[in-house]
Amino acid sequence: MKDPTTPRAPDADPDADADPASDVDPAPDADPDAAPDSEGAPVGRRLVLGVLGLGAAGVATAPYLQRGLEGFLGAVADKDPTKLTGLLPNGGGFRYYSVAASVPRRTAADYRLTVDGLVERPGSYTLDALRALPQTRVVRDVQCVTGWRVPGTAFEGVTLSALLDAAGVRPEARAIRFTCFDGTYSESLTLDQARRSDVLVCLRMQDKPLSHAHGGPVRLYVAPMYFYKSAKWLSGISLTREVRPGYWEERGYDVDAWVGRSNGRDDTPTV
Numbered sequence: 001m002k003d004p005t006t007p008r009a010p011d012a013d014p015d016a017d018a019d020p021a022s023d024v025d026p027a028p029d030a031d032p033d034a035a036p037d038s039e040g041a042p043v044g045r046r047l048v049l050g051v052l053g054l055g056a057a058g059v060a061t062a063p064y065l066q067r068g069l070e071g072f073l074g075a076v077a078d079k080d081p082t083k084l085t086g087l088l089p090n091g092g093g094f095r096y097y098s099v100a101a102s103v104p105r106r107t108a109a110d111y112r113l114t115v116d117g118l119v120e121r122p123g124s125y126t127l128d129a130l131r132a133l134p135q136t137r138v139v140r141d142v143q144c145v146t147g148w149r150v151p152g153t154a155f156e157g158v159t160l161s162a163l164l165d166a167a168g169v170r171p172e173a174r175a176i177r178f179t180c181f182d183g184t185y186s187e188s189l190t191l192d193q194a195r196r197s198d199v200l201v202c203l204r205m206q207d208k209p210l211s212h213a214h215g216g217p218v219r220l221y222v223a224p225m226y227f228y229k230s231a232k233w234l235s236g237i238s239l240t241r242e243v244r245p246g247y248w249e250e251r252g253y254d255v256d257a258w259v260g261r262s263n264g265r266d267d268t269p270t271v
Contacts, residue, residue: 014248015144015227099247100182103233105212113201113218117177117238120168127217130203133158138198138223141270143259145226149267155221157202161195163237175243178220179236187220187231187246188255191239198223198271201234224271225257 108127116122136159142150160176169191176194178187193199202221203210210216215232222229228248249255254262260269 014251014253015142015146098182098185098232100184103182103212106181106217106233108217111217113235113237115163115167115237117240118170118173119164119239120170122167125163127203130158130201130218133162135203136197136200138200138221140198140223142227143267143270145228145253145257145263145265154205154207155200155202155223156204156207157200157218157221159197160199160201160220160237161197163201164191164194164239167239169239172241173239175240177236177238177240177244178231178234178246179238180231180233181235182233185231185233185247186244187229188240188243188249189222189229190243193222193256196224201237202230224259224269226253226259226263228253229257 106127111127113125113130114122115124135156137154137156139152139154142153164176174191176189176191178189180186189199200221200223202219203217205214205219210219215230215234218234220229220231220234229246231246243255245255256262258269259265259271260267
């Protein structure tokens, strides 16, 4: 049996959402005192102005190109049986990956989040009903158990504790099992962990509605834990008597996934 304190990275990224761009050393500054003919022909004024113009155009069009690339990679990844697109970071640093062969899309018309198990008032929420509840915004670093980190990412949604209070948790409940509409992924938290103010049923990320590729329209967000705990495509919240290990925990990762205090890693905590 694999030692859970020193997990081997599986073939697929368990956090499966982001990868920061690598650092690139800038080119050294040119010597201002060098003679023109010692370095080649002098640069003409028109060429300099042309380069500056291209740079300005690039800055102006970058957001549109970025959104286009994100949309393209998200659409391709959803139909990629090889999962190779999950290895391709785009300019915003985020990957698109799932552990299921394909993931159906949900809209405001057909999305439902069920809350059941050991509760007094089981029920379900539409996307509009979740949007109508008080929203909490949290900005934290995202830390992957495999090493990469994305700083200062904004998440916004309903605190999980608010949904638990509305359902009426029964005394014998000690944990929560989360299921997803990809039909494969699952996660878990203890009841104490779930009641933290920085654990959200998330509707927005980076101040935009959650895209399908990022787990939309609704995902879990657990700020102090490695990102594999923040299950995408959330569809079910079920109160249980004990913790049931989730998808990646069944494959060797820690159930209590505190950043910097689990999985044999010493990353700087995100909270």
